[in-house]
Amino acid sequence: MSRIFSLLFAALVGGTAAAQSSTATTATPPAATVETHAYPKDYVLYPRVQVIEEGTGTWCGYCPLGMEALERLRKDVKSVPFVVIAVHQAQSAYSSEPMQVQDYRFLRFEGFPQVWLNRKQRLDMFNNEMSAALYKQPKKTPFKVETKVTKTDTFDYDITLTTTLGFDNHNTTLRMQYVLVEDHVGPYMQANNAQNYAQYFPHSAWLNKPNPAQTYYNDVARAIYPVGESAEREGVLPTEMRRGVPVSQTFHIFRPGSVQNASRLRIVGLLIDTQTGEILNADQQKLPTVIGTSTGIHSPLA
Numbered sequence: 001m002s003r004i005f006s007l008l009f010a011a012l013v014g015g016t017a018a019a020q021s022s023t024a025t026t027a028t029p030p031a032a033t034v035e036t037h038a039y040p041k042d043y044v045l046y047p048r049v050q051v052i053e054e055g056t057g058t059w060c061g062y063c064p065l066g067m068e069a070l071e072r073l074r075k076d077v078k079s080v081p082f083v084v085i086a087v088h089q090a091q092s093a094y095s096s097e098p099m100q101v102q103d104y105r106f107l108r109f110e111g112f113p114q115v116w117l118n119r120k121q122r123l124d125m126f127n128n129e130m131s132a133a134l135y136k137q138p139k140k141t142p143f144k145v146e147t148k149v150t151k152t153d154t155f156d157y158d159i160t161l162t163t164t165l166g167f168d169n170h171n172t173t174l175r176m177q178y179v180l181v182e183d184h185v186g187p188y189m190q191a192n193n194a195q196n197y198a199q200y201f202p203h204s205a206w207l208n209k210p211n212p213a214q215t216y217y218n219d220v221a222r223a224i225y226p227v228g229e230s231a232e233r234e235g236v237l238p239t240e241m242r243r244g245v246p247v248s249q250t251f252h253i254f255r256p257g258s259v260q261n262a263s264r265l266r267i268v269g270l271l272i273d274t275q276t277g278e279i280l281n282a283d284q285q286k287l288p289t290v291i292g293t294s295t296g297i298h299s300p301l302a
Contacts, residue, residue, distance in 0.1 A: 039140075040167070042167070043142045043166045043167045044142060044243065045140035045141060045142055045166055046140065046141060046142070046143070046144040046166060046281070047081065047139065047140065048081070048137070048138060048139055048140060048141040048281050049081045049083060049282040049284075050081065050083075050117065050118060050137050051083055051118050051119070051268070051270065051279045051282045052070070052082055052084045052085070053084075053107060053115060053116045054070065054084060054085065054086045054113065054114075054115045054125075054219070055087055055089060055107075055109035055111075055112050055115065055116075056087070056088055056089075056112060056113050057089055057091060057097050058189065058190050058191065058212075058215075059091045059095065059097065060112040060113065061193030061211065062112070062113060062193055062194075063112055063113045063191075064190060064204075064206040064209075064213075065113070065125075065126075065194060065201060066112075066115075067113075067217075068204060068205070068206070069125040069130065073130055073131060077131050077134050077135070079135075080137060083268055083284050084218075085179055085181055085221050085268060086099075086218070087101070087107055087221050088100050088101070088217075088220065088221070089104070089105070089109070089112075098188055099220050099221075099258075101224060103224050103225070103228070104221055104224050104227075106228075107119070113125050115130060117130070117133050117137075118137075118278055118279040118280075119277050119278055119279050120276075120277075120279075121133055141166075141280060142166030143163070143166070143271055143280040143281045144163065144164040144165070144166070144271075144281060145163050145269050145270065145271035145281045145282065145283050146162045146164075146246075146269070146296070147159070147160070147162075147267055147283045147284060147285045147296065148160040148161075148285065148294055148295070148296030149267050149285050150288065150293070150294040151287065151290060151292065151293055152291065153291060154291070155254055155255040156252065156254055156255070157252070157253050157267075157287060157288075158251070158253075159178050159250065159251045159252075159253060159269070160249070160250045160296075161235070161250075161251070161269045161271075162246045162247065162248040163176060163237055163246065163247050164244060164245070165241050165242075165244075166243060167243050168242055169240075169241045170239070170240055171239060172237055172238065172240065172241045173275045174236075174237040174241075174271060174273060175226075175231060175236045175237060175272050175274050176235040176269065176270065176271055176272070177225065177226060177269075177270045177272055178224070178225060178251065178267050178268065178270065179221055179223070179224045179267070179268045180223040180224070180253065180267060181222065181265070181266050182222050182259055182260065182261070182264050182265050183219065183264045183266075184217075184218060184260075185218075185260055185264075186216040186217055186260075187214045187215060188214075188217070189212040190212055190215035191211060191212050192206055192209055192212060192213045193211065195207060195211075222258055222259055223253065225251060226251075234249070234251070235249060235251075236274070262287060262289065265286070265287040266284050266286050267285055268282055268283075268284045269282060269284070270282050
């Protein structure tokens, strides 16, 4: 029995699994406040957007059920803002995956399909584990990130990420990162083993599809930056940050050749605790289509 099959089978028939925690601890300021939501009264709090990074692949016969789980999540969880990033990974180092982004290989999954929530909790995708975890997240945070995208040439964009803190911090350990995401990507042939779990998912649309099935994909990660050694130099915020004073950095991106349709692109800006790896907040914007125009703070993604 494969590792993937074992994990999924355990999730389905073993009841709701406890959310697994990464080695990351809670972010500053003081650690307990992030979990208890009991921020000091003088903190300025901003709306928080949760980030779900989905481990998936066209080779994964059970991943279609994960896609459906995310569709249900969007319909069922309306009170907690969140964004989804589909991280396609190859089955092994010796195989290929058409939508894989090599720079995203740092994010590890124990099985497929599976998700990371804010790069802090690794969650299975069934038994309402994702929705339960989302409802437990604080809706406000003293960490704010905003994204502005300017089209500078036919294939070029400037991405400005701006962070504002709701408190004075004299020992800031934060960095910013962005992910380029595309919707309606494909078609590609998706392995489909949904029939093996028909008794658990009797209403799945994938029961009536062939194996493999021609498929279009949403939320597909196309690029992520900065990562690796670049993340030690770029996107790092100053150690000293004052309450309410924004700090911005601008990155330049050349549209990757893998992109199929520029009108379906968006940028997800991330604010990350460098000590823990946890995503503290996020913001997303569509990419503008006209040179010299921008999308940003006053044009939120619908």
